[in-house]
Amino acid sequence: MDALEESVLASVWRQGGFAFCQLMRKCRSDPSMAEEAHDLAWEQLHLGDWHQVDCAWRDGYALACVYWAEELRRKGDHAEATRVLDMGLMMGGLAFRPRLNAAISSLSQASEPPSAVRGDDQLTVQVASSTSFCPFVLPPGSLQGPPMRTMAFPSIQKFLQELFAPGVPAILTDTMAHWPAMEKWKDLSYFHKIAGNRTVPVEVGETYLAEGWKQELMTMSRFLDRIHDPGDSTSRAYLAQHPLFDQIPELQRDIVTPDYCACGDGELHSINAWFGPSGTVTPLHHDPHHNLLAQVVGTKYVRLYSPELSDSLHPFSDPMLQNSSQLDLDKPDYERFPLAEKLAFVDCVLGEGQMLYIPPKWWHYVKSLSPSFSVSFWWRSS
Ligand SMILES: O=C(O)CCC(=O)C(=O)O
Structure with a gap:
């Protein structure tokens, strides 16, 4: 030894x-x-x-x-x-x-490369184009307010002064065109080829707050099958919040950590993959980190509420869920949570090649409108 x-x-x-x-x-x-x-x-x-x-x-x-x-x-x-x-x-x-x-x-x-689980034609299906919206219903009141602030490739100084320091969310465009992932990840067969036989953790169910939700380990090939055929919402599979890039270094080479993550103390906490079919929902919650949510493939609806509104969003009292709201935005019960009905929020449809800056503690709800692959970069600042 x-x-x-x-x-x-x-x-x-x-x-x-x-x-x-x-x-x-x-x-x-x-x-x-x-x-x-x-x-x-x-x-x-x-x-x-x-x-x-x-x-x-x-x-x-x-x-x-x-x-x-x-x-x-x-x-x-x-x-x-x-x-x-x-x-x-x-x-x-x-x-x-x-x-x-x-x-x-x-x-x-x-080893032999993993054999195709489905017909080759289906494995080369394009995951999505930014215009292919699915018919999922958005939460009531969506996309009716003023559009979210958008900045095209801001300088670090502009990002720092106008977004990071005051804690203002915004969409950043033109910052990801050079990522190899932007081309490579559109084709599901790419994942099949480089990682088809790798085991990954997958969340199965409507949302992590829903009854019957569970985590399963499956090969990437089986998971890709579930993107083609997601089934009903209770069996929807979401490779969510997983440090896939630590596990599969080939995929790490396809992405680039944005320079903005050096703002503040610049200590990167985690880079996570969020890969799934249309209709995945991450319920309203907040995180303690700065976050750049980079949309590589497909589109997602994102809604944000300011941290000042936390009390009115009725966080769970269970310590494990204290950062999640009891308000289900897809079926809001405003009789039970009347304070939540009139709260101001900002929302957007995050398109391919766009990043969303989510400041720490901002509440966010995310729903995929097509098959989608996003990457989140979380970093700390004291
Ligand atoms: O994309 C999602 O489904 C959720 C992303 C998220 O919650 C995050 O990046 O913190």
Whole structure:
């Protein structure tokens, strides 16, 4: 074992993971032990609150994934090996991320490209054009006020002075034309080709507040199928708020972090993918970060309410949902929430190649009007 592996095992040992460490040491002579070690670490990740899981266990889990995937590869099960490595990337710590990525890339070179799940013709279907609106109903009162402020490729100074410092939302145009994603992502077969056999977490259901909503792990190919055939709203699949670009570096090369994210302390918190069919809804909520929501493919309706209106938007009292409103904008119950009826908001249809600046704490509701791929850049400022 190398120095990094030894140091991670020493940390897991200090956390009481004696059996795990013994199994991992045995892996050298008996690689089949890796699966048992993996299962043990998996249990540890699921014992309590995710945020309380010690980093040592997350790194230990990732290491077990590396070993188990090697064993699966030796046995010729490349698909399962890739799934295990993806689980390591999604659930494991950062220490073995380069090893996991290297193993995935070596596996993909050694494997056949994923075979088409549907007919080839359908896999080359264009995801959407900015004019192809679907017939989804927008929340009452939408798009009736003055248009949202729009700036064409503002300088950093203008962005800082007119939007960032005063906390003013606005659409930024002409800032993404140079992204390779603008061309490449229009074609679903691209995702199929570079990531068809990769496992991704997908939200299934009407919204994360709806009954029956759940998260599922599925291969990208299966998810792409669900974009073609979304089914009814209760089975709608949304690859939402996932750091896909950490998981699949090829996709990271297709996007460019906007220079605006250097404003303030300039510490990038996360870059997330929001990829789904028409009709996905992210209910009214707010986040603590500055946000640039970049619309790469398709169109989305976005409605924003100022943080000053928070009380009238009736946040949930449950600590897990305190940043979400009880007001369902698609079926607003103004008898129950009368204060919310007359509140001022700004809204827009965010088109391909446009970014929306959402200042911290601004409430936002988002509905996709076509198959859509957006990227959010969240950054902090004290
Ligand atoms: O695009 C969406 O569905 C939601 C985006 C969002 O909530 C965010 O970027 O914070």
